[in-house]
Every structure is written in structure tokens, then in C-alpha cells.
Amino acid sequence: MQRRRIRKFTIIILAAASLTSCGASYDVSEVSTMGLCEIVLNYDFAGMQVEELARRGEDCSNFMHLRRPVSSEVNVNVEQQ
Numbered sequence: 001m002q003r004r005r006i007r008k009f010t011i012i013i014l015a016a017a018s019l020t021s022c023g024a025s026y027d028v029s030e031v032s033t034m035g036l037c038e039i040v041l042n043y044d045f046a047g048m049q050v051e052e053l054a055r056r057g058e059d060c061s062n063f064m065h066l067r068r069p070v071s072s073e074v075n076v077n078v079e080q081q
Contacts, residue, residue, distance in 0.1 A: 028052040037063035
């Protein structure tokens with residue numbers, strides 16, 4: 001599970017780096033509040049998104065259902081045989 005998160009994080013960082021190196025920019029003002037909240041609730045690198053939500057006067061209280069559980073919150077029922 002941890003490797004998958006690291007791989008996903010690495011892909012996101014590399015994609016962001018390639019966009020910025022090509023001169024393209026990621027305009028958070030065009031992202032919906034729900035999309036911003038999904039990023040804020042699930043990823044550690046959500047600085048621009050938090051700033052955009054504050055600028056809009058929004059918060060993520062209505063979007064808590066988008067938060068993915070971390071591995072320590074997942075209950076796994078394994079039967080012993």
C-alpha cells in the first residue's frame with residue numbers, strides 16, 4: 001500500500017514538473033471547489049489549493065466524504081485457519 005502511494009506521488013510530481021518545464025501552468029482558479037477539496041483532503045502538497053479555497057471563502061466541510069482512509073484507518077478482517 002505504501003509503495004503505491006509513493007509511486008502515485010512520484011507520478012504526480014513528475015507530471016507537474018513536466019508541465020512547468022513546458023511553460024504550461026496549472027491554474028487552480030479553474031478547478032471546482034470539490035476538486036480542490038479532494039486534493040486538500042488526500043495529498044500533502046496541497047498548498048496552492050488551500051490558498052485558492054481561502055480566496056473563494058470556501059472550506060472542505062461539505063466534502064469530507066472524498067477523504068480516502070489512510071492505511072492505519074483501514075480495518076482488515078483476516079480469518080485464522
